[in-house]
């Protein structure tokens with residue numbers, strides 16, 4: 001469980017995040033939407049332990065976040081160009097001192113989990129499409145079996161159909177692996193499709209102004225996007241977004 005109690009963040013006298021209380025249950029998938037610059041990435045970095053709160057307390061399963069196993073996926077896949085798919089995915093295991101046979105054996109299943117083929121494991125990033133590079137980035141995050149997966153606009157650079165396909169695959173992986181997910185997006189439909197809750201932040205200093213439960217049953221697929229209920233949920237989130245940006 002991720003728990004924030006009155007967590008605030010200030011950079012050089014400018015408050016970016018106003019005191020915020022938030023609880024995210026273990027295994028929940030939550031999206032974070034809000035106007036540009038409202039502090040979404042900063043909140044994610046606080047959860048990852050990459051930034052320290054200026055005040056308040058943030059714990060994951062009662063521990064400070066730096067001690068927990070979290071993994072990040074960014075919009076830019078940031079693959080090392082001289083390393084193959086396999087060796088890019090191997091990198092976090094090396095950094096964690098886990099480059100032993102038992103851990104390395106997880107790489108082929110991570111490659112298959114994200115929809116890549118075994119032969120892709122020998123390719124360099126320049127030989128892969130944008131979507132395939134994002135899959136490698138996702139596999140690199142998942143190979144360490146994180147408890148918390150933090151995703152900062154991972155699919156923003158991809159075309160819409162591929163983005164929808166990756167949304168569906170991400171949900172299937174989440175169901176299978178059960179990590180806690182915190183997903184930043186500017187796309188309301190993406191947030192509603194993926195999440196059990198959509199948190200809406202206000203303009204800076206960021207505050208959570210709405211916590212919208214999304215209760216669609218599994219499986220969530222392309223048919224769901226075409227329903228009136230889905231459009232209505234997107235409308236609710238958009239309404240809060242407009243209020244928060246004002």
Ligand SMILES: Nc1ncnc2c1ncn2[C@@H]1O[C@H](COP(=O)(O)OP(=O)(O)OP(=O)(O)O)[C@@H](O)[C@H]1O
Nearest residue numbers: 011012016034035036037038039040041042043204
């Ligand atoms: N390390 C830092 N030092 C100083 N200011 C920072 C730092 N990191 C973020 N900021 C500022 O904090 C504010 C919030 O940034 P953040 O990236 O969290 O917003 P965001 O909601 O993710 O934005 P976007 O949607 O455009 O990606 C911005 O004004 C940014 O310039």
